[in-house]
Amino acid sequence: MNIALPSLGFAGIGLMGLPMCRRLLAAGYPLTVWNRSPEKCAELVAAGARLAESPAALCQGSDMLLLCLADTAVVREVVFGEQGIAQGGRSGQLLVDLSSLEPTATRDMAVELAALCGMAWLDAPVSGGTSGAEAGTLAIMVGGEVEDLARARPVLLTLGQRVTHMGGVGAGQVTKACNQMIVACNALVIAEVVALAERSGVQAGLIAEALAGGFADSKPLQILAPQMAESRFEPVKWHVRTLLKDLDTAVKFSREQGSATPLSGLAAQMMRLHGSQGNLQKDPATLVTLYRGKA
Known part of the structure; x- marks a missing residue:
């Protein structure tokens, strides 16, 4: 019996995000993408991804939201800004942040997001560079609840060769x-x-x-x-x-x-x-x- 794969939304189509999304599409995940410069999504849309007009729209039909963004300020804007993920998110969805951020800010944002829309947060920064992203050999260090990681682990193992739970939210960062x-x-x-x-x-x-x-x-x-x-x-x-x-x-x-x-x-x-x-x-x-x- 085939088990339906979760639908994914992905924000941040850069040096790391693009090869990650290629791997997710190749693995058969339904994928919606968003990037501040939408032209960077063209290759993925041609390969079968759907393009969202905003981070909030990225949440529509997605079971899990993945971020791969430049820094703490950008993540905060994408999550909590106008038409941000917090505006479109709902309880039961899971945010998986692959970016490298400040640990204290990560903990604060996780609490804020849960209060606003009930969405859970995993911080899952990666190491291995673009070659690791292309080959799916990244090392992924995760902070968050055990049950949330259990949901995300199959997706993360599409991107990396090792996923290590380091503790509560912020521990990955x-x-x-x-x-x-x-x-x-x-x-x-x-x-x-x-x-x-x-x-x-x-x-x-x-x-x-x-x-x-x-x-x-x-x-x-x-x-x-x-x-x-x-x-x-x-x-x-x-x-x-x-x-x-x-x-x-x-x-x-x-x-x-x-x-x-x-x-x-x-x-x-x-x-x-x-x-x-x-x-x-x-x-x-x-x-x-x-x-x-x-x-």
């Missing part, structure tokens, strides 16, 4: 902040390493290969070091501004919790410096230019 602290600090050190190798006459392009399998190895090393050594900065697969936003989120949250994050604080300042030089929309592989100087 705390875990993602920890993830981004490691990734951003790693990226900055990799940039230092490549620049040092270059200045020393070592073949920087072999660094990743030489260190593979050792304690210094990591996915960022294997991805970023070759790109940095070759000055291969396009196509842009993620953005400096995203790492900076997530570092700022981590440092802010650490202050709220009374926890020290000096290395992540320094990384945020280095990332801010790099972004101020016209690199916010560029790939983090460009971080190597911070250390190359004019020599």
